[in-house]
Amino acid sequence: GAGVSQSPSNKVTEKGKDVELRCDPISGHTALYWYRQSLGQGLEFLIYFQGNSAPDKSGLPSDRFSAERTGGSVSTLTIQRTQQEDSAVYLCASSLGPGSYNEQFFGPGTRLTVL
């Protein structure tokens, strides 16, 4: 079956614009995670969904960042009023369920460049 997919693959935007990043998890996976990978900060957790709920959004760096998940499937990460420090690769992962016994499968990421 298909793996985790993310779109777009690359996104270039101007400072101050809003962007939406999309993640399609593996079918049947109830848990979904967003991570950010940047040169300065390495790989950081952003938010975790179980179904459509987000029990842990502790990694969102500011209120410009938000995410939602609908139908227990597709998730969208939205960054408002983008800043240059938002430039990074945004990775999405999904797993069968929450908990540390379920392997996370990663998507190929979206590379965001803010000019």
Added chain:
Amino acid sequence: AQTVTQSQPEMSVQEAETVTLSCTYDTSENNYYLFWYKQPPSRQMILVIRQEAYKQQNATENRFSVNFQKAAKSFSLKISDSQLGDTAMYFCAFQDSWGKLQFGAGTQVVVTP
């Protein structure tokens, strides 16, 4: 909060040789999982090997094995018989009870002919 430390930014190894990547972590949890992920230039994160903290036996996956020392909070990865396709960034990661991963800074492995 957990922290994961990888102190080797880059390691170089010749084909067919062995390389060991170090990782230490800090946690107050007693039951957890540790992982090594590989990220080639394609950006795709690939699970290499997983270790459950309550298991004393070290995990092995083909040419990849770990040395897990729970008391010392150490989790090193050994790559045996290195191949050119092993060239990638390797991340050590700690997984909490929600499944959230905490990653180390990564070690770039370069396999040379």
